[in-house]
Amino acid sequence: MKNSHNMYLENIKVMDCTIRDGGLMNKWQFSDDFVRGVYNACVEAGIDYMEIGYLSSEKAFDRNEMGPWKFCHAKDLERIVGKNETKLKLSAMADIGRIELTDIPPASESVLDMIRVACYAHQVDKAIELAHHCMDKGYETTINLMAVSTVGEVELNEALADIAKSRVPVFYAVDSFGSMYNDTVSHLVNKYKNALPGKEIGIHAHNNMQLAMANTITAIQEGCTMLDATLMGLGRGAGNCPIEILIAFLKNPKYRLLPLLQAIQDHIHPMQNSIDWGYHIPYLITGALNQHPRSGMAWMDSDQKNDFVTFMRSMHDNELLE
Amino acid sequence: MKNSHNMYLENIKVMDCTIRDGGLMNKWQFSDDFVRGVYNACVEAGIDYMEIGYLSSEKAFDRNEMGPWKFCHAKDLERIVGKNETKLKLSAMADIGRIELTDIPPASESVLDMIRVACYAHQVDKAIELAHHCMDKGYETTINLMAVSTVGEVELNEALADIAKSRVPVFYAVDSFGSMYNDTVSHLVNKYKNALPGKEIGIHAHNNMQLAMANTITAIQEGCTMLDATLMGLGRGAGNCPIEILIAFLKNPKYRLLPLLQAIQDHIHPMQNSIDWGYHIPYLITGALNQHPRSGMAWMDSDQKNDFVTFMRSMHDNELLE
Numbered sequence: 001m002k003n004s005h006n007m008y009l010e011n012i013k014v015m016d017c018t019i020r021d022g023g024l025m026n027k028w029q030f031s032d033d034f035v036r037g038v039y040n041a042c043v044e045a046g047i048d049y050m051e052i053g054y055l056s057s058e059k060a061f062d063r064n065e066m067g068p069w070k071f072c073h074a075k076d077l078e079r080i081v082g083k084n085e086t087k088l089k090l091s092a093m094a095d096i097g098r099i100e101l102t103d104i105p106p107a108s109e110s111v112l113d114m115i116r117v118a119c120y121a122h123q124v125d126k127a128i129e130l131a132h133h134c135m136d137k138g139y140e141t142t143i144n145l146m147a148v149s150t151v152g153e154v155e156l157n158e159a160l161a162d163i164a165k166s167r168v169p170v171f172y173a174v175d176s177f178g179s180m181y182n183d184t185v186s187h188l189v190n191k192y193k194n195a196l197p198g199k200e201i202g203i204h205a206h207n208n209m210q211l212a213m214a215n216t217i218t219a220i221q222e223g224c225t226m227l228d229a230t231l232m233g234l235g236r237g238a239g240n241c242p243i244e245i246l247i248a249f250l251k252n253p254k255y256r257l258l259p260l261l262q263a264i265q266d267h268i269h270p271m272q273n274s275i276d277w278g279y280h281i282p283y284l285i286t287g288a289l290n291q292h293p294r295s296g297m298a299w300m301d302s303d304q305k306n307d308f309v310t311f312m313r314s315m316h317d318n319e320l321l322e
Numbered sequence: 323m324k325n326s327h328n329m330y331l332e333n334i335k336v337m338d339c340t341i342r343d344g345g346l347m348n349k350w351q352f353s354d355d356f357v358r359g360v361y362n363a364c365v366e367a368g369i370d371y372m373e374i375g376y377l378s379s380e381k382a383f384d385r386n387e388m389g390p391w392k393f394c395h396a397k398d399l400e401r402i403v404g405k406n407e408t409k410l411k412l413s414a415m416a417d418i419g420r421i422e423l424t425d426i427p428p429a430s431e432s433v434l435d436m437i438r439v440a441c442y443a444h445q446v447d448k449a450i451e452l453a454h455h456c457m458d459k460g461y462e463t464t465i466n467l468m469a470v471s472t473v474g475e476v477e478l479n480e481a482l483a484d485i486a487k488s489r490v491p492v493f494y495a496v497d498s499f500g501s502m503y504n505d506t507v508s509h510l511v512n513k514y515k516n517a518l519p520g521k522e523i524g525i526h527a528h529n530n531m532q533l534a535m536a537n538t539i540t541a542i543q544e545g546c547t548m549l550d551a552t553l554m555g556l557g558r559g560a561g562n563c564p565i566e567i568l569i570a571f572l573k574n575p576k577y578r579l580l581p582l583l584q585a586i587q588d589h590i591h592p593m594q595n596s597i598d599w600g601y602h603i604p605y606l607i608t609g610a611l612n613q614h615p616r617s618g619m620a621w622m623d624s625d626q627k628n629d630f631v632t633f634m635r636s637m638h639d640n641e642l643l644e
Contacts, residue, residue, distance in 0.1 A: 068442070068583050075421070083380065087543075089627070124353075181539060181571070182504070182536065182539060182543075183542070183543075185328060186461065196506055207532070209535065209567050209570070209571070210529070210532055210534070210535045210564065210567055211535060211536050212532070213531065213532045213533060213536075214535070214536025214539075215531050217504060217536075218504070221504075221505075222326075242532065242601075244603070244606065245531050245532055245606060245610075248606065248610040249503070249531070251641075253644070257634070257643075258631065258634060258635075258643065260632050261603060261630045261631050261634055262630075264603060264630060265603075265628060265630045265631055267628065269603075269628060269630075279564075279601075281583060281586060281587075281591075283567070284567060284570065288567075288570040288571075304588060306591060307583075307587065308583045308586060308587045308591075309580065309583050309584050309587055311579075312579070312580060312583055319573075320570055321579075321580065322575070322581050
């Protein structure tokens with residue numbers, strides 16, 4: 001088995017995104033107890049990074065609508081993690097255009113260790129600029145190119161050429177729509193590796209076709225070293241790679257499974273009563289059609305959520321109906 | 323993408339096992355309306371085979387405990403499918419020692435087209451004998467070697483040598499415990515192909531680590547042509563490869579997705595309120611430990627079902643606790 005090849009696995013780093021990606025399902029309205037439970041589990045399990053939310057400008061979103069982890073203000077962070085005197089590194093994600101550079105404190109004054117910049121292909125120049133700014137302030141950075149399954153080859157090659165010239169050390173293969181099969185993941189990771197010598201590649205998978213864990217394994221086998229995952233897969237729509245399956249797979253003595261199961265038992269599993277993340281037929285349909293999950297999420301929020309046939313028939317350009 | 327390579331996919335046959343494998347969760351106590359819904363969906367969707375239950379001797383099980391699909395008596399079959407004047411072929415599974423040869427009618431007098439023989443490695447001789455008997459009575463047959471993840475290499479090689487000499491045309495790679503990763507599936511399918519020239523290989527996956535769909539894709543890519551799947555993955559413990567995801571993946575014009583979604587909507591999804599199949603932490607733990615799911619199923623039937631930590635701690639020889 002390839003997961004016994006230490007050459008693959010020595011450099012693996014696992015990033016828990018439970019709060020950041022899960023918050024897309026509840027507008028980051030998590031209780032402090034919930035966030036602290038995830039944080040403590042990550043610390044005790046030996047997880048490498050925890051992404052605790054988004055960095056956003058106060059002007060970009062309404063505090064009455066969005067919970068604290070949409071902003072990651074210092075006082076909220078410190079209420080949960082204190083000075084974070086642990087081995088766990090903390091990350092926040094920044095979307096292009098949603099954050100003012102002047103709002104980002106120097107890393108020396110923040111409990112955050114990393115800022116990950118999420119962008120679409122046409123925003124890669126701005127993403128590099130923001131990431132360089134964060135690096136100059138002392139943060140680790142990555143760039144996460146979203147929705148790559150809809151990007152043409154020429155545009156992607158141009159984006160990669162720009163990334164290659166940047167100082168940003170990590171670039172992510174992101175399956176935003178959960179539409180990728182293993183061969184697509186292999187192709188993409190290899191394309192990124194070849195275009196970006198000397199950089200690390202990360203993987204962020206979604207579970208629309210129940211392939212998030214498998215695609216993460218494939219990415220590891222192709223040389224990815226930064227792995228995104230969440231407790232029980234909590235994340236937008238069909239959710240992400242479940243961190244508990246990933247940790248069981250890695251069999252790396254630096255990780256412990258039990259604290260993750262405790263957090264699932266105490267915090268995540270009970271949330272299934274109020275939030276419909278995970279494998280559901282509407283998310284399968286958007287994933288298989290390589291479409292944004294928003295129509296599936298709207299359907300799952302409606303009174304018709306279990307009328308899968310009507311949802312299927314409502315989708316435009318639906319090759320699955322042919 | 324490999325699924326655009328018609329050379330792989332021309333010979334693909336999909337086997338719906340919803341009633342047979344799902345019955346392991348409710349002792350085959352399905353209503354006629356439910357079984358008819360699955361049957362009609364398979365017919366309308368263009369599925370190749372439907373496995374409607376087990377062939378068992380009346381002496382082997384109690385009719386008061388087990389529903390009709392544990393026995394597949396002619397009168398029960400015909401109440402659902404009439405003479406089955408459709409393109410859908412019907413299958414039943416036979417376990418070694420649970421059926422008398424004299425109880426099996428000639429295929430010409432049965433609506434069944436196929437009898438699949440399930441066995442453990444030490445029963446391969448008996449399985450070949452039973453399969454030959456069924457072939458002589460006019461049935462298509464397969465042999466499905468269960469729990470291969472616990473079989474030593476020498477014993478497996480001997481079993482394969484016996485299968486190779488038999489007339490049985492199809493041999494199944496079965497991941498009974500849901501413990502296999504993609505490289506194990508690749509290895510196993512290639513081992514079977516090399517040992518069994520001229521025979522077809524099938525795949526039957528379980529979803530303990532959310533890998534059933536991915537492992538089925540891997541098996542296809544390695545040359546498997548008979549694919550087991552069930553509606554919404556309904557099956558023992560964590561369940562099987564979901565047939566709706568598989569059909570969306572195959573993009574073969576002979577299949578239609580919508581009738582499967584209708585059956586899920588009408589019959590399968592509502593059953594989630596009463597049966598806990600699918601991804602649950604106890605099934606992850608048995609799968610990751612390469613153990614039979616029975617301890618996970620017993621836990622899920624208990625009042626402690628959501629106490630994952632205690633279940634984890636209760637498992638013997640638990641390398642995941644190290």
